[in-house]
Amino acid sequence: MVTFEIRWGAKRFPIDLNDDEYNTMTVSDLKLKCQELTEIEPPFMKLLAYGAVLKNGSEFIKNYKIVSGSKVMLMGSKKHISPLKAPAPKDDAPITTRLLWIKNLRESVLKPDIQRYEKQAKEHLLQSHEPKQTKELINYGNYLHEQLMHMLSQLDTMPNVNEEERSERRKNVKDTEALLDMVESVKSRLQELIH
Structure with a gap:
């Protein structure tokens, strides 16, 4: 079992992976997991571990030395998510x-x-x-x-x-x-x- 932490501003999200999940998880997979937790779209998200940006989406996270106890910083904002959430005025509005x-x-x-x-x-x-x-x-x-x-x-x-x-x-x-x-x-x- 590998447990590490995603830090997004003041928020902390523990990530628990079994050995198989850990060995096969790529940076892109981790970004999708972060999207579930934060609603930030992957193209608008940066992950950093040990001061390095996790750039290569197809790279395994273990190659970035992410292990139990690691802290991964997530940078991104969800301000741009779901642009059409505000209710539109009705067709008969002025x-x-x-x-x-x-x-x-x-x-x-x-x-x-x-x-x-x-x-x-x-x-x-x-x-x-x-x-x-x-x-x-x-x-x-x-x-x-x-x-x-x-x-x-x-x-x-x-x-x-x-x-x-x-x-x-x-x-x-x-x-x-x-x-x-x-x-x-x-x-x-x-x-x-x-x-």
């Missing part, structure tokens, strides 16, 4: 309310999330090129793409009521499309690693 909700969601949740995604992808492109992590990042890019497309379709189906709302809607569409371009640009750089 247009200005719906436009404001979309703008707030994009600016306070999706935009910081996309900026983190871009930073994470840049680090990945400079360092490991670990295929599994490349795929995880591309998948997360697909998820962000879907969120932005959903936002654009909501904007597209809004009726134009007055000039001010029309102008606000146009600005919303423009800002959302700019983020979409950013996500697509990051994804295409990542996809070049695979092809």
